[in-house]
Amino acid sequence: MTATEMVRAENVHKSFGHLEVLRGIDLAVATGQVCCVIGPSGSGKSTFLRCINHLEKVSAGRIWVDGELVGYRERAGKLHELREREVAEQRSRVGMVFQRFNLFPHKTAVENVAEAPVCVQHEPRSAARARAAELLDRVGLADKLSTYPGQLSGGQQQRVAIARALAMKPKVMLFDEPTSALDPELVGEVLDVMKDLARDGMTMIVVTHEIGFAREVGDLLVFMDEGVIVESGEPRDVIANPQHNRTKAFLAKVL
Amino acid sequence: MTAEKVAERVRPEPIRAVPVRHPGRWVAVAVLAVLVAMFAHLLATNDAFKWSFMVDNMFRPPVVEGVRGTLVMTVAAMIFGVVFGVVVAIMRLSTNPILKSIAWVYTWFFRAIPRLVLLAAFGNLGILWSRLELGVPFDTEIGKLFGIADVQLRFWGISTRDLLVGFVVGLLGLGLSEAAYMAEIVRAGIQSVDPGQAEASAALGMNRGQILRRIVLPQAMRVIIPPTGNETIAMLKDTSLLIYVPVTAELFFRLDGIGKRTFLPFPMYVAATLWYLFLTSILLVGQFYLERYFSRGYGQGQRATMRLRGLRAEQGGLRPDPGGAP
Ligand SMILES: Nc1ncnc2c1ncn2[C@@H]1O[C@H](COP(=O)(O)OP(=O)(O)OP(=O)(O)O)[C@@H](O)[C@H]1O
Ligand SMILES: [Mg+2]
Numbered sequence: 001m002t003a004t005e006m007v008r009a010e011n012v013h014k015s016f017g018h019l020e021v022l023r024g025i026d027l028a029v030a031t032g033q034v035c036c037v038i039g040p041s042g043s044g045k046s047t048f049l050r051c052i053n054h055l056e057k058v059s060a061g062r063i064w065v066d067g068e069l070v071g072y073r074e075r076a077g078k079l080h081e082l083r084e085r086e087v088a089e090q091r092s093r094v095g096m097v098f099q100r101f102n103l104f105p106h107k108t109a110v111e112n113v114a115e116a117p118v119c120v121q122h123e124p125r126s127a128a129r130a131r132a133a134e135l136l137d138r139v140g141l142a143d144k145l146s147t148y149p150g151q152l153s154g155g156q157q158q159r160v161a162i163a164r165a166l167a168m169k170p171k172v173m174l175f176d177e178p179t180s181a182l183d184p185e186l187v188g189e190v191l192d193v194m195k196d197l198a199r200d201g202m203t204m205i206v207v208t209h210e211i212g213f214a215r216e217v218g219d220l221l222v223f224m225d226e227g228v229i230v231e232s233g234e235p236r237d238v239i240a241n242p243q244h245n246r247t248k249a250f251l252a253k254v255l
Numbered sequence: 256m257t258a259e260k261v262a263e264r265v266r267p268e269p270i271r272a273v274p275v276r277h278p279g280r281w282v283a284v285a286v287l288a289v290l291v292a293m294f295a296h297l298l299a300t301n302d303a304f305k306w307s308f309m310v311d312n313m314f315r316p317p318v319v320e321g322v323r324g325t326l327v328m329t330v331a332a333m334i335f336g337v338v339f340g341v342v343v344a345i346m347r348l349s350t351n352p353i354l355k356s357i358a359w360v361y362t363w364f365f366r367a368i369p370r371l372v373l374l375a376a377f378g379n380l381g382i383l384w385s386r387l388e389l390g391v392p393f394d395t396e397i398g399k400l401f402g403i404a405d406v407q408l409r410f411w412g413i414s415t416r417d418l419l420v421g422f423v424v425g426l427l428g429l430g431l432s433e434a435a436y437m438a439e440i441v442r443a444g445i446q447s448v449d450p451g452q453a454e455a456s457a458a459l460g461m462n463r464g465q466i467l468r469r470i471v472l473p474q475a476m477r478v479i480i481p482p483t484g485n486e487t488i489a490m491l492k493d494t495s496l497l498i499y500v501p502v503t504a505e506l507f508f509r510l511d512g513i514g515k516r517t518f519l520p521f522p523m524y525v526a527a528t529l530w531y532l533f534l535t536s537i538l539l540v541g542q543f544y545l546e547r548y549f550s551r552g553y554g555q556g557q558r559a560t561m562r563l564r565g566l567r568a569e570q571g572g573l574r575p576d577p578g579g580a581p
Pocket of ligand 2: 045046047176177
């Protein structure tokens with residue numbers, strides 16, 4: 001693989017018991033690229049994202065992030081599982097944003113953001129809080145530092161969640177339908193933050209139903225169905241003239 | 256609707272309706288008043304209470320010492336129970352099948368035995384061993400197998416009479432039993448936390464210990480604290496069972512002793528009732544503040560803020576301007 005590739009997946013399979021959810025995914029995302037993933041419900045989009053930071057173990061195939069094999073070490077042609085500590089360290093370099101935010105409800109916004117730097121990277125508490133405040137300012141929440149998640153709107157919560165992931169200085173950000181749980185009028189504020197991030201050169205893999213976002217910001221659009229990548233390419237091309245019938249049918253529904 | 260139109264409209268007369276009557280309540284009040292009067296009469300006129308005798312004895316130094324013993328035992332047994340209970344709960348939730356079954360057997364065993372029976376049995380543990388020793392199990396038997404007589408591989412020992420003093424036995428009995436109940440409470444608390452929390456923490460690079468300590472347990476506390484408060488109160492009351500070990504530095508043992516010695520047990524039982532009422536009430540207050548602390552960031556705090564906002568609005572903070580809608 002080349003040095004400019006941030007994420008690379010080769011023939012990734014994943015089964016839950018007899019259910020084969022991923023059936024051979026190949027994907028390469030270059031550093032600084034924004035890759036948008038679309039596809040019908042149950043096609044395996046979330047599962048694939050979760051495989052990238054080893055929240056799920058792949059059944060077959062390999063994934064590399066920044067040139068490093070995810071979850072395993074290859075020695076003399078044999079795969080060895082990484083220890084918990086090593087897996088945690090790999091994960092700390094991959095930011096993840098969830099559909100349901102998953103903020104820590106017992107911690108204020110600034111504590112949510114500062115938690116992992118203090119806990120995982122052993123950053124001094126005061127420095128971490130100062131950096132957390134900067135990040136919250138960057139996502140437009142400078143006035144909500146000591147507010148608990150329960151008192152924030154969905155859009156604000158999701159922006160805190162993005163700041164929380166950024167606090168670990170990740171090399172790549174994974175977004176799993178970040179705007180699907182939001183009221184329509186709150187979607188824009190979250191997408192704006194993500195556009196900012198993309199402009200700053202963050203490598204991003206975004207599962208989304210926001211075709212407009214994919215067209216505007218995406219460098220690569222991937223259409224997944226039934227555990228395989230059916231079609232991928234320049235977002236404008238794929239959206240304007242999809243090659244496969246399944247892609248056409250799906251786009252007709254969401255556009 | 257424009258603002259002018261609203262201003263033009265006349266404000267209707269306030270409603271003055273006849274409220275619903277509740278005749279049943281008055282009947283209930285009357286009945287209760289009679290019952291309370293009867294009870295007061297009993298307390299005041301029946302000589303068996305021996306109030307002055309009771310008051311004289313209730314605060315004597317040995318009794319106060321007993322109160323201290325009861326409180327110390329309650330706190331110690333609860334700390335033992337909570338710490339060990341958390342360990343058992345984590346074992347129960349682990350993916351390791353051996354740890355899991357050990358934890359299951361533990362909770363099954365100690366929840367099945369009445370505390371009274373457990374304490375009485377623990378009081379007689381000295382019968383099993385005269386000395387407690389640490390070493391290789393079956394050492395003498397293994398020695399015989401190889402034809403060597405009297406092999407002893409023991410590193411450390413202590414006479415059970417030194418070790419199994421009443422307090423230690425009582426603490427062990429109550430603590431082990433409590434740990435079984437606490438394990439169930441903690442397990443329910445941990446399971447009540449949204450799995451998305453652990454997932455988000457793992458995605459940030461936190462390890463299992465950190466996730467449990469910093470994210471899951473603090474949230475589980477909200478579910479764990481109320482039943483733990485109840486357990487503490489139950490524990491305070493169950494220290495009276497220590498009389499069967501026996502533990503001498505304990506409230507009920509002391510009051511019971513005075514009652515037996517003076518052949519006036521009843522006033523001393525009333526004294527015990529009053530003491531336990533008093534101590535339990537203090538615990539209830541403590542529980543209230545703990546619950547409030549651990550529900551921060553959740554509904555109750557939110558409701559309090561809403562109430563504050565409402566207050567400010569009433570004081571003119573959000574008063575609608577004269578031209579605007581009411
Ligand atoms: N832990 C699991 N155990 C068993 N089956 C699972 C598990 N996680 C996901 N699945 C199954 O895998 C399939 C793909 O799920 P996944 O969440 O990846 O889909 P998705 O493309 O993200 O869908 P959606 O758009 O609804 O989020 C589904 O059929 C789901 O039921
Ligand atoms: Mg999904």
